Structure formats: C-alpha cells, structure tokens
Amino acid sequence: MTYQDRASRTNAPSICAEDRIRELGIRLPTPPTPFGSYVEAVQTGSLLYLSGMLPVVDHQPAYVGTLGLELDTNSGQDAARIAALGALAAARNYLGTLDRIKRVVRLSVFMVASGNAVDQPAVANGASDLLRDVFGEENMAVRSVIGVASLPLGVPIELEIIFELNE
Template sequence: MSGTIDRLLAEKRIELPNAAVPVANYTPVVVADGTAYVSGQVCSWNGEFKFVGRVGRDFSAEEGREAARMAGLNIVAQLKNALGDLDRVKRVLRLNVFVNSAETFTEQPKVANGASDLMVEIFGDAGRHTRSAVGVAQLPLGVAVEVDAIVQVD
C-alpha cells in the first residue's frame, strides 16, 4: 500500500536508491523515543560511489549541491527502510552536512542546500530543519559530501 509520501515521490519522479548496507560497525538508523537518528549517508547510488573528490577543486558548488541531494536521497531511503512508511516522518529536525572542501572553498551552505531543498520538496513544511554545513579536509572513501539527520517520527 502506497502512502502519501510514496505517491508524492512517484508524482515528482523522485527515485530512491536502495538503502546502503553499513560498511563499518554502526547501525544506519536508530529509532528511540519518537526520534530517528540516521547515520551519515554519502553520495552513492545503489552501492556505486559518485562525486569522489573535493568540492571547489574537482567539483563546482552546483555539482556539490547535486552530491548533497544524492546523500539526502540516501537518508530518505534509510528512513523508508527503517520505518516501512515515510508517512511516519513528522518533522526533519536537523541535518549535518559535511563537505569535502578544497582549502579555499567557502560555499558549504550552497552545497548543503541540495539536501535541505530535497527534504522540503519531499516532506513540505515538515522538511524544514536546523542545519550545519561544514567544510572538512576528507570524507570516507574520498566522497564529496556526507549528510546525517535527526528526524521526529510516529
């Protein structure tokens, strides 16, 4: 049975990747006391790493934004896998966006908008959240962006 969010995804032709299997000793999603904590998701698509490199050197801010959107799609895929129904999402509370940045790159907020805009596109006002956008010297497997999330759920 399709829920409201699943129908919206179909209408907007937003495809979700398969929920990634952990590559280390962690759980992709922990749900406790009405809150889902989603482990960092990178810019991969069905196990294939995309956007490997640094934003501001190997990728433009706009390409970084695409990488952040892809990481956001992986967050949504993990939520769907853990919750079974995306209609259980009451509110996206927080995103932390880590950008593998060239030394002089300072447009991390623009990159982070890729994930932030996606949450609003999918969940409407419930997708509006607090956020950090941080430039880092390196990310796992050399990817350009990693995003984690805290989400209020039923």
C-alpha cells in the same frame, strides 16, 4: 515569529511523504548498506537517527574529490541530493513508509572543501531542498554546514539527519 505562529506551524496537518515522492517523480535508490560495523538507522522514542549518509549509488561513490578543486558547486549539490535520497531510502527501509516521519529535525552537512571560494550553503541546499520538497516547507530542519579535511571513500559530502516520527 510569535508563539501563535509557532503553535499553528506545530499543529499543521501532516503531509503524505509517499504521495509527494510519487508526485515529484522521485525514485529512491536501494537502501544503503553499512561500510563498517554500524547500523544505518536507530530509533529512540519519537526520533529516528540516521548514520552518516554518503553520496553512493550501488555501494559505490557517485562523486569523489574536493569541492572547489575537482568538484564545483553544482556537483556538490548533486552529491548532497544523492546522499539525501539514500537517507530517505534508509528511513523508508527502517520504518516501512516515509509517512511515519512527522518532520525533519536536524540536518548536518559535512563537506570537504578547498580554501577556494565554494558556496557551501548552496551545496547543502542540494539536500535541504529535496527534504523540503518531500516533507514541506513547514517541516524544514535546522541545519549545520561543517567543513572537514576528508570523508570516507573520498566523497565530498556526508549527511547526518534526525527525523521526528508520528506517535
């Protein structure tokens, strides 16, 4: 990619995330609440950092288990999507509107997976694809997928997301 390509992408017109959510028929859940002594979101400068987002619905795990054992790739994708929906709900709750988000900067996907073959990139796409659909292909994040031994509440997925905000 040339400098001009990067510059034109940086200056791409802002999209309206709230309109995109309505067009896609996405219903955001109730914003998640902490399971411990922390806050869900912190803003510093033009960056919004979200705490680890879990696949929970009504403060209960939507999925429990290990990818490759109790859970397959499709279940992992759904768990990642549920966690990303919670992240969007947390961001909207903090900001008042998702339209304040300029782009997704970083997405870290932590997953509990067995040594058996699991398509970790496809599982992580459950979150990446939702964020792409809401914020646009030109605003996709850099991403890390990290295997871990366990996660809170026995869930298979945890997301950390950093958003850049409009000034």
